Amino acid sequence: MRAHLARVDAVIVQAVIAGALSFSHLHDLASAAGQGGWKAWAYPVSVDLLLVAAWRRMRQQQRAGQVAGGSRLWFLVALAASLGANVATAGLLDLNHVPALLRVVVAGWPAVAFFGGTLLAHAPHGQEAPAVPAPSSPDADAPLHPAPAAVDTPDRDALPASSVGTEPTVAEPVTVPTPAAVPAVTLPPVLVDRVRALADEHRAATGRPADPDTVRARLGLPPSMTASVAAHL
Numbered sequence: 001m002r003a004h005l006a007r008v009d010a011v012i013v014q015a016v017i018a019g020a021l022s023f024s025h026l027h028d029l030a031s032a033a034g035q036g037g038w039k040a041w042a043y044p045v046s047v048d049l050l051l052v053a054a055w056r057r058m059r060q061q062q063r064a065g066q067v068a069g070g071s072r073l074w075f076l077v078a079l080a081a082s083l084g085a086n087v088a089t090a091g092l093l094d095l096n097h098v099p100a101l102l103r104v105v106v107a108g109w110p111a112v113a114f115f116g117g118t119l120l121a122h123a124p125h126g127q128e129a130p131a132v133p134a135p136s137s138p139d140a141d142a143p144l145h146p147a148p149a150a151v152d153t154p155d156r157d158a159l160p161a162s163s164v165g166t167e168p169t170v171a172e173p174v175t176v177p178t179p180a181a182v183p184a185v186t187l188p189p190v191l192v193d194r195v196r197a198l199a200d201e202h203r204a205a206t207g208r209p210a211d212p213d214t215v216r217a218r219l220g221l222p223p224s225m226t227a228s229v230a231a232h233l
Contacts, residue, residue: 024044195229
């Protein structure tokens with residue numbers, strides 16, 4: 001724990017020293033370029049804030065899997081401004097006779113920083129795509145064909161004596177009217193894929209084609225959808 005705190009303290013001290021030196025160099029360069037008073041102190045604040053804001057937005061976009069080209073561009077712009085001030089004040093530039101081009105760059109920096117900060121503030125935040133819920137379906141391990149219900153056989157001794165030994169009466173067949181054909185309803189692609197998967201599973205397990213009504217029950221669809229299921233088998 002003490003070693004960890006020592007490493008953190010060293011990083012903080014190093015960051016404070018580097019920030020103070022960069023701040024001082026930017027102030028000296030802005031003052032030499034004709035920006036006196038409070039304006040010379042505002043330049044290093046503007047550069048450092050743009051640098052930190054661009055770095056944070058770039059990291060957010062990278063974690064979200066988004067393209068961070070704009071944030072990286074503004075990070076490099078702010079880094080170039082900070083490094084340029086450090087190099088210019090290292091004795092390579094006569095601060096008493098600053099070139100006119102450098103005066104133009106320093107004077108135009110507030111507009112550039114404002115434009116970059118506005119773009120970073122209104123850049124889309126990294127958000128994960130919402131998960132698409134899977135279609136609800138019954139348990140895949142459930143049997144495709146339900147087991148037939150057991151039929152109770154009456155005890156022969158419990159039958160009346162008059163009915164023992166007599167031939168059963170054969171009932172006449174009853175004609176059931178055929179219901180009118182119900183038009184098939186178009187199934188969504190997700191259900192079509194599920195219907196075909198269940199049919200292939202049943203064919204591979206039993207060697208026989210699947211019953212449309214059983215597949216419809218497996219999917220939890222109403223009886224009116226049997227024709228639609230049968231159209232895709």
